[in-house]
Amino acid sequence: MMSQVQNRRGLLIIVSSPSGAGKSTLTTRLRKWDPSIRFSVSATTRAPRPGEEDGREYYFRTREAFEEMVSKGEMLEHAEVFGNFYGTPRGPVEAAMLAGNDTLFDIDWQGGQQIRNSSLGKDVISIFILPPSMVELEHRLRSRGQDSDEVINGRMSKSLAEVSHWAEYDYVLVNDDLDRCEEELRTILSAERLRRERQPHLTDFVRRLNKEYEGK
Ligand code: ADP
Numbered sequence: 001m002m003s004q005v006q007n008r009r010g011l012l013i014i015v016s017s018p019s020g021a022g023k024s025t026l027t028t029r030l031r032k033w034d035p036s037i038r039f040s041v042s043a044t045t046r047a048p049r050p051g052e053e054d055g056r057e058y059y060f061r062t063r064e065a066f067e068e069m070v071s072k073g074e075m076l077e078h079a080e081v082f083g084n085f086y087g088t089p090r091g092p093v094e095a096a097m098l099a100g101n102d103t104l105f106d107i108d109w110q111g112g113q114q115i116r117n118s119s120l121g122k123d124v125i126s127i128f129i130l131p132p133s134m135v136e137l138e139h140r141l142r143s144r145g146q147d148s149d150e151v152i153n154g155r156m157s158k159s160l161a162e163v164s165h166w167a168e169y170d171y172v173l174v175n176d177d178l179d180r181c182e183e184e185l186r187t188i189l190s191a192e193r194l195r196r197e198r199q200p201h202l203t204d205f206v207r208r209l210n211k212e213y214e215g216k
């Protein structure tokens, strides 16, 4: 019991961006840097892309199965994005938080708002990734080579709507140079973990410092 009180709760790291700005690439790098970070695997009604596996990138679900999860209260948040439904299963996030593990979310602004406004809001760090230019954004979407022209055009036309929410986020990064942007992400996380209220063990630590000196 004592050690549970001492552990900090895990952080909820929300990363949003217009599609193609590089958040999957960056969050994958961040998880390589710190493998203790859990990735929140969302459920979606969209079809898997080549190379995507059920349970790894997403839980690919039918519309009916998705709606059942929502109606049973199993989603922490959910939203419609590009004509498909996406949602965050609640169970793994709550378990990770209690265990003191940080969880990373690749979700859109609607999901970001819902989690920030929930009872978990004080444990959220939110980060928005901007592309260096719209030309580069389109280039990245095309060079990823995973979506049809129609899908890419749809994503480009919605990207400014996503970007319009940039000011709701705690941190905003421009993903020009991948290495620099990764470094900035690490810096954010390292600093947030050092916040006083996220180091509950310090109370005992300082008490020990006092005892040590008094016992001299
Ligand atoms: P998102 O997850 O935001 O949709 P991705 O991470 O899939 O975007 O990135 C889209 C494409 O852009 C990928 O092919 C990726 O390799 C490339 N990319 C990401 N960041 C950069 C960068 N800083 N410079 C050049 N290419 C990048």
Ligand code: 5GP
Pocket: 016, 017, 018, 019, 042, 043, 046, 077, 078, 079, 081, 086, 087, 088, 106, 107, 108, 109, 110, 111, 112
């Ligand atoms: P994609 O189809 O490219 O994987 O994702 C499309 C968009 O849906 C991205 O902006 C992504 O962040 C968002 N998204 C993915 N999972 C979730 C989720 O669980 N909830 C919400 N609200 N958005 C999500």
